[in-house]
Amino acid sequence: MSDGAGKEIEQLIALMAKLPGLGPRSARRAVLTMIKKRRLLLDPLAQAMTEVAATARECVECGNIGTSDLCDICTSPKRDQTILCIVEDVSDLWAMERAQVFSGRYHVLGGVLSALDGIGPDELKLPKLETRVAQGQIKEAILALGATVDGQTTAHYLADRLEPLGITVTTLAQGVPVGGELDYLDDGTISAALRARKSL
C-alpha cells in the first residue's frame, strides 16, 4: 500500500511499524512528526541510532546492554561487588536501576525456566553465573524474578544451584504494592502478604 511519500520514507514507516507499541498508523504519525521536526527529532534520532547500532553490545560479565564490552555498572568502583541481583531480562535490570535502591551488580539470565516454552537450564546464562559466584567475592544473590509460576520455579532452581556454593540466596518480598488498595488485589497477593506479615 503506497502513501505517495517516496520509497525511502515508506521503508522507514514500515520499519518503525515493527517496533512494539507502534502499528502502521502510529508509525506514519511518528515519521511525519520526525520529518516536520527535523532539527529536533529526525537528525538527532538518525545520529543516535547510528551510534547505538555501532556501539550497543551485551556486557560480557552481566548480560546488561551497554556501549562497551563491560557495562557501566560492572566497571563502576562504587557498586558493591559482594551482592548480585539476578534478573530475567535487561528491562528488569533497567527497572531496578530506575528505582535507585540497589548498589550491587547484576546478572541477566536471559529468560526463566518454562516447561511450556521449552526453556530448560541450558537456555539460560547459568554457567557464567556459577563462574561469577565461584570467584568468591559474591556473598549474597538476590533473586529478582517475576512473581509468576515460571519465575518462582526458576527462583527455586537457582537457590538449589547457588546455595551449595556457600552464598546467601534471598528473593524480593511479596505483598501489597505501594499505593495498592486491598479491594483491588488478587487473592494470591493478599494471601502472600498475610503469610509474610510483620510487627509494626
Place this chain on the structure above:
Amino acid sequence: MSDGAGKEIEQLIALMAKLPGLGPRSARRAVLTMIKKRRLLLDPLAQAMTEVAATARECVECGNIGTSDLCDICTSPKRDQTILCIVEDVSDLWAMERAQVFSGRYHVLGGVLSALDGIGPDELKLPKLETRVAQGQIKEAILALGATVDGQTTAHYLADRLEPLGITVTTLAQGVPVGGELDYLDDGTISAALRARKSL
C-alpha cells in the same frame, strides 16, 4: 533518571520518547527490541533514518513530503492534471492515496483557518494555490477538508477565492460512514446524511 544502559542508549530512548504515541516506557521497550533484533531492526532503521534525514523535503509544487524537490505524485505523467485535491495536512494526502480512488494531484494547505488558534489566510499556502489554479490547467478543485467547524469555514473561504478563477469547486460528501450503524452516529451526521439523501 538513569537506566544503567550507557548514555548513547539513554539518549536514543529520550529521543524516541518524544515521538507521538510513545512515552518513556514504550520508548525503552522499543529501543530494547531494536538492540535485540539488531539485523532486523536497528541496522535497517539507522540506515533508513539517515537516508530520510538526508533526502526528505517538501514538494515545491504541492507541499507533500517526499525525497526530491518535486514529489512522485507531481512528477507522475499518469496523474490527472485537471483535478486538484486540497487537503489540510500531509497525513490527509497520505490517507487519500491509501484509499487509491483519486488520480489527480494535491495541494497541502498546511492547516485550516482557525480564529481560536489565530490562523488566518496568511498562514496557509494560498498564494501558491492561486498561482497553480491561475496557470489554467486545473478545471476542478476538490476540497477534502475535515468535517469540523474550522475545516468547513476554510472550505467556504476557499470556494469564495477559487470560484472567481473559473474552476469548479466541489467538496467531499457528508453522510453515514461505510460500516456505520445509525444507532452509534451523532445527530449532525444523521442530519447531514438525511439532507443529502439520494434516490436508489
